[in-house]
Amino acid sequence: MGNRKVLVTGGAGYIGSHTVVELFQAGYTPVILDDFSNSDKKTINRINKILNTEVKFFEGDCGNEDYLEKIFLLEKDISGVIHFAASKAVAESVQNPLKYYDNNVGSMISLLKVMNRSDINCLVFSSSCTVYGNSAEQPVRETSPVLPAESPYGNTKHVCEQIIRDFSFSKESFKALSLRYFNPIGAHPSALIGELPIGTPANLVPYISQTAAGIREELTVFGNDYNTPDGTCVRDYIHVIDLAKAHIRALDYIFQNKSAGYDVINCGTGKGNTVLEVIKTFEKVNNLMVNYSIGTRRPGDVEAIYSNVDKAKDLIGWQSSLTLEDALRDAWKWEQTLQK
DSSP: OOSOEEEEETTTSHHHHHHHHHHHHTTOEEEEEEOOSSSOTHHHHHHHHHHTSOOEEEESOTTOHHHHHHHHHHSTTEEEEEEOOOOOOHHHHHHOHHHHIIIIIHHHHHHHHHHHHHTOOEEEEEEEGGGGOSOSSSSBOTTSOOOOOSSHHHHHHHHHHHHHHHHHHHOTTOEEEEEEEOEEEOOOTTSSSOOOOSSSOSSHHHHHHHHHTTSSSOEEEEOSOSSSTTSSOEEOEEEHHHHHHHHHHHHHHHHHOOSOEEEEEEESOSOOEEHHHHHHHHHHHHTOOOOEEEEOOOTTOOSEEOBOOHHHHHHHOOOOOOOHHHHHHHHHHHHHHHTO
């Protein structure tokens, strides 16, 4: 797509940093905006090391309209935006919902207002499969019902999708895609960037790798009496590199597609794995043991959710190619880098 310039909000975060790398390698010019509230400044240097170049970055809050205006004025030829920046801890969102509505929904509105004033009409939004709630329909399709969210975090993603959709109706030239992520795992094969959980990990794979590294004493599997192959919850685990590449295909599609509008796409592998399958696979590919025990069910956990990815293949020509084994091998390499 030539040397188009793309603003990446939250570009120093887990998925954002991997997407910045893929953007550059696909011929785009990424510009990072991050306030480092949920990321590490060292990630910028690590991205630069992978790419052997310096990526432009701005430190600031994408909810600050004045600051966004300055970026769009300084970087006059920005063609589109990938919007990752958001608070994302489910448990915290239950404890502090106003923070999540203020940060996630507020920044979405601010970004769209400034994009509108700057006449930037291409957006890829980082959404989530949480919008499907506790769906009885498996695998979930984009046409599956959007059910009441299990958390304020999940609801902010649904609200942001609605805001983008409504805005796209109001502006004929505006084009946007929301990518509904399933469960991103793994790290860059260089082991220079990966998931950086703050405090106790909320996600399964960082908890597994930290337990394997001896940082955590034991991993608790929350329930083994679900109606699944081994009684543990089923999720759709996608390698973060595959997910990053989905954003490139989404941008390509938006820039190539003459007709404007809004759409949503599932980003998963199209298959589910149980918690125990993930643990056993991690042990196998990395030749080590993980200390885990079976606990009681955790309130709010969905029994099973995995994606139908036909639309992603048909609309933007994307599908995952990396395996669960690849992701868990890369996750362990990254964990070992963190411990050095």
